[in-house]
Each structure stands twice: as C-alpha cells, then as structure tokens.
Amino acid sequence: MSHPRGMPLRLFTAGFRPTFLAAGVAAALLVPTWALVWAFGLPLGSSWPPTMWHAHEMLFGFVAAAIAGFLLTAVPGWTGRQGFAGPPLVILMAVWLCGRILILSSARWPAALVLVVDVAFLLVLAALVAPPLLRARNRNTPLLLVLALLAACNVAFHVALVHQNPTAAYHAILTGIDISLLLVTIVGGRIIPAFTANALRSCGSTARVSAWRGVSAAATGAMVLVAIVDVFWMDSRVSGGLAAVAAIIQAVRMLQWRTPATLRHPIVWVLHLGYAWLPLGLALKSMALLGEFALSAFWLHALTVGVLATMVLGVMSRAALGHTGRPLVVDPLISSAYVLLMVAVL
Structure with missing residues (x-):
C-alpha cells in the first residue's frame, strides 16, 4: 500500500501509528496534569473526583489506546489479512479523542453521553478486530472477551460515579487493572520468550528459552482467579492469599526466560522488567492484604506503572521500529526512558 504524501493521512496507514x-x-499530558492537581489543586473541568479522573484516564485512556495499537498491529499477522488503515482508524481515534474531551469537561455534558462515547472506543475496536479473528478461527479470538470485560468495567465505573459510589468506582478500576494484567500474562508469556530467543540467536548464542506449558497455563489461570476474587471479595484476605500464589507462579514462569542474558538488549530487557513487576506487585498486594508491611501500600503503583506502563513502552518502541523497517536497536534516549520509568515506579 502506498503511503500518502500528507502527514495527517500517513498517520492512518497502519494501526499502531495513531493509537x-x-x-x-x-501519558505525557495525564501524568503532569495529575501532579499539578495533586500538589497545587489545579481545577479540572470534570465533575469527577480528581483521583477517579486520574485512575480512569490512565486505564481507559492511556492503556486502552496501547491495547488498541497492539491488537490492530498483531491481528493482521495472526490472521493473514490486510492491515487496518484509512477511515476505520480515523473513526476509532475520533471516538477516543471525543471520549477524553467529554470526560475532561464532563461537568458540561449529560452523564449518559459521556458514558456512551467513552465506552464506544473499546466497542469500535472490537468491531474492527473481531471479523478477521472469527473468520480465521484464530487461537487469539478469546482476547475479544478481554475487550468486552474492559468495556463492562468502564460502564460500571461510569454508573458508580452517577450514583456517587466511589467504592464501586474504585472496584471497577481495580477489576479493569486485573483484566489488563491478565492480558499481559497471556501476550507477554508468548512474545517475551520469542523475542528473547531471537535476541540470543542474533548474538550467536545457542541457549534455549523455554516456555513450559503447564506453568504458562497456571499463570493464566491464577490471574483469572485473581480477577474473579477481586470482583466478589476485593481487598480481602482471600484476595491476598491468591495474590501470593499468583506471585509465586509468575516468578517461576520467569525463571525459564533467561532474563540475565538480555541485559545487552534494552528492547528485550524492558519487557522482562515490565513482567518482573507482576510477581513483585502481586507479592506486595498480598502483604498489604494479609499483614502490615512498610512497602506494601505501593502494590497498585507496581502493577500499573511497573507492569502496564513499562510493557506498553516496551511494546510500542519495538513495534514502531519493527513495522517501519528499522533495526530493532533502541538509541540511548529510549533506553533512558526505560530506566526513568523504572525509577518512577519507586
């Protein structure tokens, strides 16, 4: 497909570009804005409590856009169909942008309108990727359920705020985070061993990177149970105990991925780093719910900034290089961004 000359049109020639x-x-706007709100009381045009606005936009604005970019890039490769481009991408991103604007100025709009436009982004995304997945009967078709569950969490969040129930709104956000972590477990468990093996081969190494099916299935199953338990027994000792089990399984899973051998490959080790925050964050969550520990209160930051944001940055930088025909080598500036994000978790 030829690339249009105009920069605005070129933006919509591949799914990963606009998303x-x-x-x-x-991310560049939400984080400093939240810092100003938190530190100096910067007023927002939203009718939502500032903490709820921050949590929602980081999950359903930032993370959701990154998920869209991954799926719109991966689905053509999984199914052998032509990549997404043109008007469908324009519509998708227009919906995303309208959602952000309506939420930031939600005091001016009916709550129902804000809900419909915001949730529509994930529904339009599902409408784009579902047909090729279903026609190809691809093994990744169950990922459509992840999109549906995320959309349901978003609806629940909006409804909770309408009824002035911040606890239920937090519950919806936490469940959405659990579902996003499940997606990381599924996708990360596939791409990290593959990318690691490719990197080692490029250096002439004959070391094998294993992916034990039993452990992979246990890791996925554990994260499904974590999400289910958090729906019914959020912040309970049951949730804490299950988080401990999931942390152990995720740590065992990583043992087979030869993480130390990737240190010369920033574009690979950043994915290992992001995934490593998963067992650590789950362990901190377990400590927070089962007892009193000084650092346990940081578990949510570890799972969001540590896992989700780091994985997003790692996948984005790799896809941007790989799908534009460039060598899979990041420059020092990008490597510095990886390190700074790691520091930000702390």
Whole structure:
C-alpha cells in the first residue's frame, strides 16, 4: 500500500501509528496534569473526583489506546489479512479523542453521553478486530472477551460515579487493572520468550528459552482467579492469599526466560522488567492484604506503572521500529526512558 504524501493521512496507514501516538500523548499530558492537581489543586473541568479522573484516564485512556495499537498491529499477522488503515482508524481515534474531551469537561455534558462515547472506543475496536479473528478461527479470538470485560468495567465505573459510589468506582478500576494484567500474562508469556530467543540467536548464542506449558497455563489461570476474587471479595484476605500464589507462579514462569542474558538488549530487557513487576506487585498486594508491611501500600503503583506502563513502552518502541523497517536497536534516549520509568515506579 502506498503511503500518502500528507502527514495527517500517513498517520492512518497502519494501526499502531495513531493509537501508539495517542497513548504516548495521553501519558505525557495525564501524568503532569495529575501532579499539578495533586500538589497545587489545579481545577479540572470534570465533575469527577480528581483521583477517579486520574485512575480512569490512565486505564481507559492511556492503556486502552496501547491495547488498541497492539491488537490492530498483531491481528493482521495472526490472521493473514490486510492491515487496518484509512477511515476505520480515523473513526476509532475520533471516538477516543471525543471520549477524553467529554470526560475532561464532563461537568458540561449529560452523564449518559459521556458514558456512551467513552465506552464506544473499546466497542469500535472490537468491531474492527473481531471479523478477521472469527473468520480465521484464530487461537487469539478469546482476547475479544478481554475487550468486552474492559468495556463492562468502564460502564460500571461510569454508573458508580452517577450514583456517587466511589467504592464501586474504585472496584471497577481495580477489576479493569486485573483484566489488563491478565492480558499481559497471556501476550507477554508468548512474545517475551520469542523475542528473547531471537535476541540470543542474533548474538550467536545457542541457549534455549523455554516456555513450559503447564506453568504458562497456571499463570493464566491464577490471574483469572485473581480477577474473579477481586470482583466478589476485593481487598480481602482471600484476595491476598491468591495474590501470593499468583506471585509465586509468575516468578517461576520467569525463571525459564533467561532474563540475565538480555541485559545487552534494552528492547528485550524492558519487557522482562515490565513482567518482573507482576510477581513483585502481586507479592506486595498480598502483604498489604494479609499483614502490615512498610512497602506494601505501593502494590497498585507496581502493577500499573511497573507492569502496564513499562510493557506498553516496551511494546510500542519495538513495534514502531519493527513495522517501519528499522533495526530493532533502541538509541540511548529510549533506553533512558526505560530506566526513568523504572525509577518512577519507586
């Protein structure tokens, strides 16, 4: 497919271009804005409590845009169909942008309108990727359920705020985070061993990177149970105990991935780093719910900034290089971004 000459049109020639750009811009704006709100009481045009606005936009604005970029890039490869481009991408990103604007100025709009436009982004995304997945009967078709569950969490969040129930709104956000972590477990468990093996082969290494099916299935099953338990027994000792079990399984899973051998490959080790925060964050969650520990209160930050944001940055930088025909080598500036994000978790 030939690339249009105009820059605005070129933006919509591949699924990762507008979505990853949106995710990057969202992160660059949301984080400093939240810092100003938290530190100096910067007023927002939203009718939502500032903490709820921050949590929602980081999950359903930033992370959702990154998920869209991944799926719109991966689905054509999984199914052998032509990549997404043109008007469908324009519509998808227009819906995403309208959602962000309506939420930021939600005091001016009916709550029902804000809900419909915001949730529509995930539904339009599902409408784009579902047909090729279903026609190909691809093994990744169950990922459509992840999109549906995320959309349901978003609806629940909006409804909770309408009824002035911040506890239920937090519950919806936490469940959405659990579902996003499940997606990381599924996708990360496939791409990290593969990318690691490719990197080692490029250096002439004959070391094998294993992926034990039993452990992989246990890791996925554990994260499904974590999400289910958090729906019914959020912040309970049951949730804490299950988080401990999931942390152990995820740590065992990583033992087979030869993480130390990737230290010369920043574009690979950043994915290992992001995934490593998963067992650590789950362990901190377990400590927070089962007892009193000084650092346990940081578990949510470890699972969001540590896992989700780091994995997003790692996948975005790799896809941007790989799908534009460039060598899979990041420059020092990007490597510095990886390190700074790691520091930000702390």
